[in-house]
Amino acid sequence: MELSHLETFVKVVQTGSFTRAAEQLRSQKAQVSRVVSQLEAELGVRLLARTTRSLSLTEVGREFFERAVGILGAADEARRAVQHAQGEPRGTLRLTCGVEFGLLAVNGWVRDYLRRYPAVAVDLEMTGRVVDIVHEGFDLAVRVGPLADSTLAARKLGELHYGLYAAPTYLQRHEPPCHPQDLAQRALIRFSGSRLRSVWVFHRGAETQRIDPTPRLNVNNSLAVRDAALDGLGIAQLPQLLAETEVEAGRLVPVMTDWALPSAPVHAVFASARYLTPKVRSFIDLAIDAFAR
Numbered sequence: 001m002e003l004s005h006l007e008t009f010v011k012v013v014q015t016g017s018f019t020r021a022a023e024q025l026r027s028q029k030a031q032v033s034r035v036v037s038q039l040e041a042e043l044g045v046r047l048l049a050r051t052t053r054s055l056s057l058t059e060v061g062r063e064f065f066e067r068a069v070g071i072l073g074a075a076d077e078a079r080r081a082v083q084h085a086q087g088e089p090r091g092t093l094r095l096t097c098g099v100e101f102g103l104l105a106v107n108g109w110v111r112d113y114l115r116r117y118p119a120v121a122v123d124l125e126m127t128g129r130v131v132d133i134v135h136e137g138f139d140l141a142v143r144v145g146p147l148a149d150s151t152l153a154a155r156k157l158g159e160l161h162y163g164l165y166a167a168p169t170y171l172q173r174h175e176p177p178c179h180p181q182d183l184a185q186r187a188l189i190r191f192s193g194s195r196l197r198s199v200w201v202f203h204r205g206a207e208t209q210r211i212d213p214t215p216r217l218n219v220n221n222s223l224a225v226r227d228a229a230l231d232g233l234g235i236a237q238l239p240q241l242l243a244e245t246e247v248e249a250g251r252l253v254p255v256m257t258d259w260a261l262p263s264a265p266v267h268a269v270f271a272s273a274r275y276l277t278p279k280v281r282s283f284i285d286l287a288i289d290a291f292a293r
Contacts, residue, residue, distance in 0.1 A: 001042060003071070003075055004035075006039075006040065007073055008021065008036065009035070009036055009047065009064075009068060010038055010054065010063070010069055011032075011066050013048075016055055016063065018032050018033050036048065045061075045064075046058050046060075047061035047064055047065075047106065053157065065125065076093065081197070086283050087230070087278055089117045089119065089120050089121055089277075089278040089281075089283075090119035090278070091119075092121045092122070093113075093120060093121070093122050093139050093140065093280065094125075094137060094138045094139045094140070094205065095110070095122060095123065095124050095138065095139065095140050096124070096127060096131045096140075096141045097124075097125075097143070098127045098143070098144060099126045099241075100193075100222050100223065100258065101128070101142065102142075104239065104242055105241060105290070106124070106142055108290070109283070109286060109290055110122050112286060115266055116278075120279055123195050125138075133152070133270070134271050135268065139271050139277075139280050140284070141268070142157070142266065142269075143266070143269055144264050144265075144266050145265065146265065152269050153174075153269070153271065154268065155267065155268045155284055156266070156269060157266045157289075158266050158288065158289050158292070159240070159264065159266065160240075160263060161263045162237055162238055162239055162262070162263065162264075163243065163261065164177075164235055164238075164261075165229055165237075165252040165254055165255065166235045166236070166244070167229055167230055167252060168253055169232035170187075170229075170232040170234065170235070170292055171253060174187075175255075179209075179256075179283070180202045180256070181209070183211055183213060183235065184214075186235050187232060187235065188213045188215045188216060188234050188269050189215060189216065189219070189229055189234045189236040189237075190213055190216075190217070190219075190225075191220070191225050191236075192218045192219060192220045192222035197214075199204055199211065199212050200212075200213055200237060202256075202260065203259065203260045203262075204259050215234075216234050217234065225237075225238060226252075227242065227244065228236055228253055230246065266291070267281075
């Protein structure tokens with residue numbers, strides 16, 4: 001008899017409905033009903049009296065329910081005791097992320113994390129592939145962009161904002177654009193690593209402009225896009241996080257700042273939201289704080 005089966009049965013009784021229990025457990029009604037039926041078959045008794053309109057406990061079901069609540073409470077106390085004993089993050093955090101965002105942000109987060117928590121180690125894999133974190137044994141993945149449908153849990157860390165940038169040398173030779181339509185007469189540098197950004201979409205108030213650029217340089221690496229912009233080769237769309245240091249140093253200039261580009265969400269993805277270990281929770285909290293800053 002599994003604790004999860006007891007939890008399902010208790011939730012059915014507490015909500016008075018297979019449907020509501022399934023919603024709270026993030027499961028399916030058929031699965032919840034199947035679990036209760038398996039419990040009854042295993043015990044050899046009827047726990048619930050079912051009608052088309054209601055559920056009620058049988059006499060033996062009421063006794064089983066009270067004992068199940070006690071068992072789940074004891075298990076929860078034991079879990080909290082272990083978590084309290086391990087409250088300081090410790091152990092090895094296995095983490096994966098994309099190469100570019102890893103170099104741009106995650107690598108710095110990892111260094112801060114290691115400085116802050118002396119009892120942890122980090123195994124970081126930067127890769128261009130989508131890692132199956134459960135089967136490959138990772139604790140956490142950091143992913144940029146909309147998430148695909150998945151049984152994994154996720155927590156939003158922040159938004160990656162974008163802008164258009166050009167070097168002062170380029171803007172000395174070419175008049176800065178004021179409207180998205182002006183970009184047709186400018187040299188453009190496009191990041192080709194995302195289908196979502198192959199078309200440039202601009203918003204200003206209620207107005208929307210979509211531009212399908214014909215770039216002078218098409219490259220699938222944001223760092224290469226930045227370097228080409230620094231060399232004065234054209235106007236580039238870049239993450240603000242990547243461009244801000246160059247802007248502060250005067251090597252890049254924001255253009256068309258009254259037009260906004262769509263941002264990209266950044267999430268931490270992990271196997272379960274219910275039992276996050278201190279090492280995982282503390283890294284997620286650190287990343288959220290870093291985005292807020």
